[in-house]
Amino acid sequence: MSFTCLVKITKQCSFVNPSRSINLLRECSRSLSSTAQDGNEIIVEKLSGKKEGITVLGLNRPAAKNAFSRSLVNRFTSILSDLAHDKHTRVVVLRSLTPGIFCAGADLKERLQMTPDEVSKFVSTLRSLLISIEQLPMPVIAAIDGVALGGGLEMALACDMRTAAEDVKLGLVETRLAILPGAGGTQRLPRLLNPALAKELIFTSRIFDGSAAKEMGIVNHVVYQNDTQDAAYAKAIELAKEIIPNGPVGVRMAKKAIDKGMQVDIATGYAIEEACYAQVIPTKDRVEGLKAFAEKRKPVYKGE
Known part of the structure; x- marks a missing residue:
């Protein structure tokens, strides 16, 4: 005290x-x-009521524009480890609690003090962190209400879906610093866009706004910013609320089938889909869905 x-x-x-x-x-x-709470670099909030099942991760490092430091990466890694085994969370929403900033990428002041070996190790750790976001079993939505550059955009690309305010600035700008997107950006962006367009954006370090991101297919929804600076967050919650009434096991297996199937040939993809479907057949939720349909009522899924 x-x-x-x-x-x-x-x-x-x-x-x-x-x-x-x-x-x-x-x-x-x-x-x-x-x-x-202000001292926590990531604030975890589990919503309730009609939003129950949504877990919000709020980036909260305003002095450094939410840049990735060792401490933030370590804290984030620990949170994701817990979330990966959280059966009560059906959707994760990743947002910033810092007005005007989503994430400015790497903490360059800290990076400047690192040796080459330390830089290599840190980038590897950051890449692993974003892979952990990508591999969470439940859907993850990035709400981009502020600038997302370099590693900040790479983090958003690791999410399943993205919402963005129309005037936010985004870009993989690493080549301006004589490096390259090293936390998965060179792999995720070409899979999301035409590879030639992804190369253009990365080679030129081009910065673009939310509207352009929507036109290119980088974000799912673009929204007009409002006075509270949380328009993209509100849209992300709206999207999450459409997901949470559905069977959580089915949603998780659908995500797994899509993500794993995209990495292989179509025939192997069919086999992956079959294996994922096999995991929903014995669930109580599947039976509940059939009963609810027959009884003309809303199903009550428990993730079992």
Whole structure:
């Protein structure tokens, strides 16, 4: 507890006002809780009510524009490890809590202090982090309400879907620094776009806005920014709410079938689809879906 809080409480106690002292304790507790939260580089929020099943990951490193530092990467890795085994989370939404910034990429100030070996190790760790996002079993939506450059855009590309404000700035700009997108950007962007267009964007380090990203197929939805700076986040939640009523096992298996199937020839893809379908046949959710259809009611899925 802070010294200021203790002084306030001591003064109140000296006037024998226990009720006021308790209120001050609560006030200080809220203040300290808020301060502690501000110090967290990623805030995890599990939504409730009609949004239950949505877990929001909020990037919260405003002083460095949410740039990837060692500490942020370590914290993020730990969170993803827990999420990968969370059966209650049906959709993950990745957003920024820093107005005007999604993620500015690597922390170049920290990078400047690294040796070549340390840089190589860090980039490898960052690449593994983004692969972990990509391989989460549930859908992941990136809500881009601010600038997403370099590793920031690479992170968004690792998500299953993306929403963006029309005027945000995006780009894989690494070649401006005499390097290349090294956290999966050279692999994900060509799979998303015409490879020749992906090469053009990477070779030129071109920066483009949300509207252009939608035209190119980089984002699923582009929205007009509003006064609260969270239009893309609102759209991402809207999209997540369309997903959560559906059978969670079916959604997870569909994601697995798509992601694995894209990496192989079509015949092998069919086999992967068959294997994924086989995993939904014995589930209670599948039976619940059939019963709900017959009884003309909404199904209640439990992920079993």
